[in-house]
Amino acid sequence: MTIRDHHTEATRRLGIAHPIVQGPFGGGLSTVALASTVSNLGGLGSYGAHQVPPDRIGETVAALRAHTTRPFALNLWVSDHDPGGEQLTGAEEARMRALFAPYFAELGIAQPPLPTRFHPSFAAQIEALLEARPPVFSFVFGIPEPRVLEECRRRHILTVGTATSIAEARALDEAGVDAIVATGAEAGGHRPCFLARSEDSLVGTLALVPLVVDRVRVPVIAAGGIADRRGVHAVLALGAGAAQLGTAFLACSESGTTEAHRSLLFGEASERTVLTRAFTGRLARGLVNRWTTELDARTSELAPFPAQSWFVSQLRAAAAAAGRTDVLSLWAGQIAPNLKHRTTTRLMTALLQEDS
Numbered sequence: 096m097t098i099r100d101h102h103t104e105a106t107r108r109l110g111i112a113h114p115i116v117q118g119p120f121g122g123g124l125s126t127v128a129l130a131s132t133v134s135n136l137g138g139l140g141s142y143g144a145h146q147v148p149p150d151r152i153g154e155t156v157a158a159l160r161a162h163t164t165r166p167f168a169l170n171l172w173v174s175d176h177d178p179g180g181e182q183l184t185g186a187e188e189a190r191m192r193a194l195f196a197p198y199f200a201e202l203g204i205a206q207p208p209l210p211t212r213f214h215p216s217f218a219a220q221i222e223a224l225l226e227a228r229p230p231v232f233s234f235v236f237g238i239p240e241p242r243v244l245e246e247c248r249r250r251h252i253l254t255v256g257t258a259t260s261i262a263e264a265r266a267l268d269e270a271g272v273d274a275i276v277a278t279g280a281e282a283g284g285h286r287p288c289f290l291a292r293s294e295d296s297l298v299g300t301l302a303l304v305p306l307v308v309d310r311v312r313v314p315v316i317a318a319g320g321i322a323d324r325r326g327v328h329a330v331l332a333l334g335a336g337a338a339q340l341g342t343a344f345l346a347c348s349e350s351g352t353t354e355a356h357r358s359l360l361f362g363e364a365s366e367r368t369v370l371t372r373a374f375t376g377r378l379a380r381g382l383v384n385r386w387t388t389e390l391d392a393r394t395s396e397l398a399p400f401p402a403q404s405w406f407v408s409q410l411r412a413a414a415a416a417a418g419r420t421d422v423l424s425l426w427a428g429q430i431a432p433n434l435k436h437r438t439t440t441r442l443m444t445a446l447l448q449e450d451s
């Protein structure tokens with residue numbers, strides 16, 4: 096059966112025509128154009144909103160609604176900080192400023208003062224999301240409290256949680272979510288674990304999907320290492336009800352990343368990815384560059400999430416404007432060397448075409 100005609104309990108619940116989910120991207124890399132194009136082509140488009148302030152969540156959902164009448168997901172991070180990452184002591188701030196000083200100097204920019212918050216509060220974001228009522232609320236790094244899931248059900252917002260292990264999948268299933276993303280260690284972006292250390296949450300997609308499928312009642316969406324029809328067929332054969340692709344959509348022109356990052360994703364540099372805390376303080380997969388090499392050698396000096404993430408993000412605009420890719424977070428999953436398509440429509444068309 097071709098992918099376009101493969102209807103599952105996941106596609107039925109989510110109200111989508113085809114078993115394809117565009118993975119959400121945080122850090123300003125999601126766009127309304129990307130998510131709405133995927134939804135309009137019969138997949139589930141997603142918008143990563145973990146860094147969107149609560150008072151802008153309503154307008155984000157409204158913009159998505161203005162571009163598609165089909166279902167889409169808004170994505171948040173349930174855990175908005177790690178211990179010690181929300182506030183820095185004077186000594187910690189001084190250490191971070193010293194660590195980052197050479198990079199600010201190289202880019203010719205001053206270090207800004209610390210903000211009152213490094214990251215929006217999930218508690219405030221979720222109230223805004225409930226108010227905005229997106230068709231689907233997907234989340235990572237935990238499980239919202241029962242009241243929130245209950246309120247989602249009452250407001251007809253479908254909930255999709257994310258698991259990196261059997262234990263996390265069981266916990267999500269027991270909490271009553273509508274679907275579970277099982278995300279293997281091949282995936283680009285963070286290890287979105289919440290019950291064990293990231294370093295102990297590295298099961299690959301081929302093992303994780305059937306482990307989860309066999310143990311939960313709800314549909315499973317497979318993520319990690321999927322970029323073409325072979326990958327989608329493989330996870331459907333393992334029992335997943337849909338495939339979630341991240342890196343392949345990130346490389347498309349509609350995503351919010353830079354041209355410099357895209358060209359690396361399509362080049363030889365894509366053959367080397369690494370799991371690193373250099374980008375945000377949480378373990379995440381991206382391309383090896385000077386940034387990951389220099390900061391991974393000093394992991395004990397990095398700040399926990401989100402303080403580390405804030406310092407890195409202060410460099411981003413200047414680095415991007417200067418066309419620099421050596422001091423930028425270059426997110427990528429292990430499947431990047433096989434990327435082929437540069438627009439969302441071409442990627443979706445290729446995924447949905449008849450098998451030859």
Ligand SMILES: Cc1cc2nc3c(=O)[nH]c(=O)nc-3n(C[C@H](O)[C@H](O)[C@H](O)COP(=O)(O)O)c2cc1C
Pocket residue numbers: 117118119120121122124143144145170233234235257278281282283284285287318319320321339340341342343345426427428429430
């Ligand atoms: C740059 C980047 C940012 C991401 N941000 C999020 C996020 O905020 N929330 C989330 O649920 N998943 C996030 N992900 C994971 C993707 O949605 C998707 O599950 C993953 O990329 C799939 O693996 P693949 O990259 O091998 O296709 C991110 C991935 C990337 C590459």
